[in-house]
Amino acid sequence: MTTSIPVAIIGAGQAGLAMSRCLTDRSIDHVLLERGEVAHSWRTERWDSLRLLTPNWMTRLPGHRYQGGDPDGFMTGGEVVDLLTGYGRSFAAPVQTNTTVTSIRTCGGDHVITTDQGVHRARAVVIATGAASTPRIPALAAQLPAAIDQITPIHYRNPDQLADGPVLVVGASASGAQLADELRRSGREVTLAVGDHTRLPRTYRGMDIHWWMDTIGLLGERHDEVPDIARARRLPSLQLVGSPDRRDLDLNALADAGVELVGRFAGVSGSTAMFSGSLANLCASADLKLGRLLDRIDAVAAERGWDSELTPGERPTPTRLPAPVSTRDLRSVATVVWATGFRPQYPWLDEHLLDRKGAIRHDGGVMTEPGMYVLGLPFQQHRASSFIDGVGRDAEALTAHLAGWLDTTSSRRLAGV
Amino acid sequence: MTATPTSTTAPAEPNGVPLTKLHGTIAKLTESPALAAFRFTARNHWVTGTASTSTIHEWHGAGADQVHAAEFSATADHPTLGHGHGPTPHEYVLHALASCVAAGVAMAAANRGITLTRLESVARGDMDVRGVLGIDPDVRNGFSSIELVVDVDGDAPRESLDALIASSVKRSAVFDILTAPTSVVVRPA
Numbered sequence: 001m002t003t004s005i006p007v008a009i010i011g012a013g014q015a016g017l018a019m020s021r022c023l024t025d026r027s028i029d030h031v032l033l034e035r036g037e038v039a040h041s042w043r044t045e046r047w048d049s050l051r052l053l054t055p056n057w058m059t060r061l062p063g064h065r066y067q068g069g070d071p072d073g074f075m076t077g078g079e080v081v082d083l084l085t086g087y088g089r090s091f092a093a094p095v096q097t098n099t100t101v102t103s104i105r106t107c108g109g110d111h112v113i114t115t116d117q118g119v120h121r122a123r124a125v126v127i128a129t130g131a132a133s134t135p136r137i138p139a140l141a142a143q144l145p146a147a148i149d150q151i152t153p154i155h156y157r158n159p160d161q162l163a164d165g166p167v168l169v170v171g172a173s174a175s176g177a178q179l180a181d182e183l184r185r186s187g188r189e190v191t192l193a194v195g196d197h198t199r200l201p202r203t204y205r206g207m208d209i210h211w212w213m214d215t216i217g218l219l220g221e222r223h224d225e226v227p228d229i230a231r232a233r234r235l236p237s238l239q240l241v242g243s244p245d246r247r248d249l250d251l252n253a254l255a256d257a258g259v260e261l262v263g264r265f266a267g268v269s270g271s272t273a274m275f276s277g278s279l280a281n282l283c284a285s286a287d288l289k290l291g292r293l294l295d296r297i298d299a300v301a302a303e304r305g306w307d308s309e310l311t312p313g314e315r316p317t318p319t320r321l322p323a324p325v326s327t328r329d330l331r332s333v334a335t336v337v338w339a340t341g342f343r344p345q346y347p348w349l350d351e352h353l354l355d356r357k358g359a360i361r362h363d364g365g366v367m368t369e370p371g372m373y374v375l376g377l378p379f380q381q382h383r384a385s386s387f388i389d390g391v392g393r394d395a396e397a398l399t400a401h402l403a404g405w406l407d408t409t410s411s412r413r414l415a416g417v
Numbered sequence: 418m419t420a421t422p423t424s425t426t427a428p429a430e431p432n433g434v435p436l437t438k439l440h441g442t443i444a445k446l447t448e449s450p451a452l453a454a455f456r457f458t459a460r461n462h463w464v465t466g467t468a469s470t471s472t473i474h475e476w477h478g479a480g481a482d483q484v485h486a487a488e489f490s491a492t493a494d495h496p497t498l499g500h501g502h503g504p505t506p507h508e509y510v511l512h513a514l515a516s517c518v519a520a521g522v523a524m525a526a527a528n529r530g531i532t533l534t535r536l537e538s539v540a541r542g543d544m545d546v547r548g549v550l551g552i553d554p555d556v557r558n559g560f561s562s563i564e565l566v567v568d569v570d571g572d573a574p575r576e577s578l579d580a581l582i583a584s585s586v587k588r589s590a591v592f593d594i595l596t597a598p599t600s601v602v603v604r605p606a
Contacts, residue, residue, distance in 0.1 A: 267598035277596035285583045292576065324562065356450070 008122040012038045012095045015376030016128035018392045020093045021062045022399035032095045039084040045154045046077040051242035058389040074242025127374045131386045136343040143268040149335040159186035165334025170265045172197045173237040176339030195264040199286040205310040216300045219384040233379045262325045273328045283319040434527035467495035468502035511540035513591045521585025535570040
């Protein structure tokens with residue numbers, strides 16, 4: 001059975017729902033095709049202790065503002081599920097759950113979406129399947145001794161799930177830093193392999209770092225304003241944790257907790273792991289970038305005359321470097337956690353829509369095939385594009401473009417073109 | 418590494434870096450990744466004792482066999498056991514790191530519109546030679562650590578100048594060769 005619908009949105013997470021709300025506001029008929037339930041990945045692919053990195057007030061979506069009593073707190077994964085479920089209900093988002101898309105093909109100007117629950121024919125498609133669906137696991141994973149358990153943050157839940165014994169966490173962005181910290185607190189020996197990372201304090205001059213990034217205009221920076229957008233889109237996630245005590249989770253904090261810091265996991269030789277000697281340089285680089293950000297914040301604070309109201313700018317101490325460790329006998333490691341980011345994977349899309357690395361070709365979310373859009377990718381239109389708080393802005397822009405596309409195709413059809 | 422601007426307009430080769438050519442090359446290799454497969458070759462012949470000379474002439478890249486402007490040569494020797502024909506091979510490694518980072522700083526500066534007035538560095542490598550002499554099998558042969566101190570000056574604030582070093586190291590071939598393991602195969606001819 002084929003259903004015709006003006007717009008199909010693939011995925012009912014923050015991006016899909018934001019788009020749905022914008023289309024609803026313009027009375028554009030649409031359906032959301034969701035492989036599971038609303039906020040599926042938040043229900044099934046997040047560890048137990050995870051909280052948002054952004055404060056509660058920073059969960060603005062089209063037609064939604066945080067109304068709770070703890071605007072500066074950080075939502076748990078369960079609370080994000082409630083937020084998105086409630087948001088979808090608030091405007092009766094037309095979600096078709098438990099529907100997995102198997103292919104999207106363009107045919108006679110329409111997009112034919114085949115799912116395990118039937119076929120939809122749509123004039124426009126919005127891909128909102130998220131930026132964090134398929135873990136990126138380095139090729140050297142295949143060289144690890146078979147006795148080692150390997151896991152990614154998508155399947156990790158809590159320390160009890162892991163076999164007893166030392167853990168090597170690979171990657172020191174938000175996921176890797178948080179899991180290393182949690183596993184260490186559970187009493188395990190933890191080694192953290194640190195590559196390129198973005199160091200940030202949780203608060204600066206008494207205010208949350210995300211408030212600052214929003215206030216100084218950093219989060220609003222557009223994709224056509226930054227000098228190297230490809231690089232900006234690849235930047236590692238922020239080395240932060242959202243916790244009630246607003247603590248820092250940088251390498252110094254991890255070292256204080258007893259986590260052993262080593263360089264990037266660069267190779268395996270027999271049963272020996274080899275770590276890059278680049279750690280000192282990467283730490284210096286992260287400290288340098290952090291210093292530049294805090295300078296920028298201080299400049300804005302001074303310009304706006306806030307210096308008397310704010311606490312003085314106390315700079316985080318430079319990253320303390322451990323004695324270099326270049327190898328580790330992997331026979332003493334029970335589990336490797338790959339917190340090495342995510343990669344795009346769209347096996348259900350035509351290859352010409354993707355670039356050499358399998359990512360969707362797009363300009364600010366407008367794909368190369370007319371009537372096809374993508375939403376929710378890192379730095380899609382601006383720095384906060386993949387944040388709950390930022391996706392709405394992109395959804396509004398894409399909705400305007402999409403509405404124009406529908407108008408064009410309708411008039412063409414009426415004219416019999 | 419200093420460049421003297423000859424006019425008030427932006428020079429075509431700031432810091433001696435052919436910017437247009439650089440950007441053209443990046444664009445070309447982005448479009449055609451196959452052209453990015455390069456191979457570098459050094460041919461070495463033994464002179465006497467611990468001395469040997471490498472000649473470097475041909476290289477492959479951009480889809481074709483190429484040659485340098487001249488056949489370059491470099492001779493290495495040993496300071497105490499050799500005959501003073503040249504510095505040690507591992508000092509060439511220090512030179513390789515320093516010159517790789519210098520090239521990167523000059524390019525990054527050119528890219529960012531910074532004119533350099535000074536770019537000097539000192540590379541130091543620490544080595545416990547009981548390793549290479551086979552005295553203690555627990556001591557590694559190579560450097561236990563390397564330090565590169567870069568002194569850069571130009572028409573930009575200190576922080577921007579220091580940032581040039583960081584971005585150069587981020588894209589340095591020799592830094593990567595030294596810090597990450599590389600598969601090395603040595604076999605009879």
